[in-house]
Amino acid sequence: MPDRLPTSGSVGEWLQFLSSLSTPVIVGFAVLHLLYFVYLRFWCGRDLRILAATLDDYTRTLRYRSVLERSTPLPTQIDAFVQDVNEVLSDPLRTEDRSQCLLRMQVLDEKRSYLDSLKFETAAHTARTMIEAYPLSGVLGTVLAIGSALQADASGVSRASVNLVMERFGDSIWSTFAGLFASVILMFVSSLQEVRFARLTECRAGIREMISRAKRELRLAAHSQESEA
Secondary structure, rough: OOOOOOOOOOHHHHHHHHHEEEEEEEHHHHHHHHHHHOOOOHHHHHHEEEEEEHHHHHHOOOOOOOOOOOOOOOOOHHHHHHHHHHHHHHHHHHHHHHHHHHHHHHHHHHHHHHHHOOOHHHHHHHHHHHHHHHHHHHHHHHHHHHHHHHHHOOOOHHHHHHHHHHHHHHHHHHHHHHHHHHHHOOOHHHHHHHHHHHHHHHHHHHHHHHHHHHHHHHHHHHHHHHHHH
């Protein structure tokens, strides 16, 4: 990596300068990308905890509900709470639990932000998609090095120009290696997080469906009882 910017306006020197920056820039962005995946994991865990706590509060007054250990994975807890509510909705004889579900619907309506998945899904999609940029960045660094050699002052014989191209190509091949290696590592990290991120999306979809069903069926049942009375 050069210590200073090129002092002349030579295109070849600037191309060589940019080529020498490609490897450290790729490595730096790869490290930031890994930290971004760590941040997404914490974000996902926080949202899962909020969902589980909200449903636990909502189903607290039900006569029969799932009893799970604290070590149970959060997506499993969420699925269990949603199933408890769906069982109440499917059983018209559980009038007390159905009325409690309707009364406590405000628990789910007070903080609807926990169902907002657009920001997280956009961030996760961006993190996955940008992995494809690393191999391209490595190739770009190599192309810049070759371009700088071709733009060099060809005052010597053609053999010297060929040697210059090969020399700079050999130095810049590390940018291609850095891009490919960073891509492989980030793809592995992304694959480890993919299932967890997908489960968060599925949990939100299940909760939305459950809320919609509860409002529809419980309010219709309440109106029917009022009409009969």
